[in-house]
Amino acid sequence: MNCIVVVAANQAIGKENKLLFSLPEDMKHFRSHTLGKTVVMGRKTLESFPGAKPLPKRTNIVLTRDPSYNKEGVVICHSREEVLDAVKDLPEDDVLIIGGAEIYRLFLPDCRKAFLTEVSVPVPDADSFFPELSEQTGWKLVSRSDELKEGPFTYTFCTYEKI
Template identity: 45%
Template sequence: MNLIVAVDKNWAIGYKNDLLVSIPDDMKFFRETTTGKVVIMGKNTLESFPNSKPLKNRVNIVIALEKDYKVDGATVVYSIEEALEEAKKYNTEDVFVIGGGSIYKQMLPYCDTAYVTYVNYEYAADTFIPNLDEMPDEWEMVEESEENTYFDLEYYFRTYKRK
């Protein structure tokens, strides 16, 4: 299973249920990497999308706490365990955890690869994920792109693998 996320210098991912920054090349990378694949997300992440609609051209698995929560075009499950069971129906290389913070933290132990867009900037944020650079016994960065820029922002595409 994979994780895909954009983080700032403090491994922050969001503020008030929104992304910290929208970088076109990062959005393109996300789209190209996850299209035709399975995405697992929490209900708040789904509701942050335009019109709270599932992502097109993907199998959407949404984890919700409310047992009566339903979404057209998505499979709704009610626990991490149910999400893992649902994901077993697919090749693990084709499954991507896409947020939010709580879902990333709970699903991290089940992920083998993390695709991280690292933005070299510190944002005001209220949602964070574990810093993989501070987990050298578990994770190692195996690839990092050249420096990219979007206006004055520097960012890197990084790939981490579980040891």
Template identity: 45%
Template sequence: MIAAAAENNALGKENDLVWHLPDDFKRFKKLTTGHHIIMGRKTFESFPQALPNRTHIIITRNKDYKAKGAVVVHSLERALEIAKDDPQPFIIGGGEIYKQALPYSEKIELTRVHSEFEADTFFPKIDNTNWELVNEEFHPTDEKHKYAFTYLTYERR
């Protein structure tokens, strides 16, 4: 899984991010390029267009949903089956998909944004009895980043 979440686990509001962190976008691109990215319909629709050099798998309950440049499925299990030959597929959101995917995940790449935000979508709580923090990299605020953040890498225990 890959996500950016605030201290209160906020992911976004009204299908949009509530912060702008250019370095986090660059890291997301670097990590996910060349891989399958699995997401819910609303996450896909929040993009201006399909992200280049990635296989998009969209999970939706809508049996008639079509998306140009993407594979549409109706369950997380089917999405994972399609991505099975990818050594590192990524779950990229939203909140409900993250909750469903947590039991299947072996690794979480989390950007922890050091602030709290009003939101309508949240990342699930990480249970430290199941997850071990294996790497962290702090980034202070600067002229491009209004909020400090830390890249956190968790692996399943």
């Protein structure tokens, strides 16, 4: 299992259940890592998508505490263990955690790789954050792209691996 996320310089990932950045190259990067695979997210992340619809051409697993939650086109799980059971027979690289913050924290110990798009500016008024991998035991930066620039934002694609 791996995770993929866009983080600001202060590890911010969202505000009011919305992404902080709209970066077309990052969206291509996200699609290239997730198409044809299984993505795991929380209910609020799913509901933040256009029309609250699951991502096409992927198996969408949604973790929610609400026992009555139902959504067409997704696999609903109600516990971490249920998610892990749902993906246990899949190749490790075919499962990606895609948010939000609580879901990242819950599954980061199970992840082997983390694909971060690191944006060079902080977002001080954000309300959700990704753990700082350099402070997590066993994570190592293994690759960093050249800097990309879109509009006012400079960012890099980074891959971290658990060692």
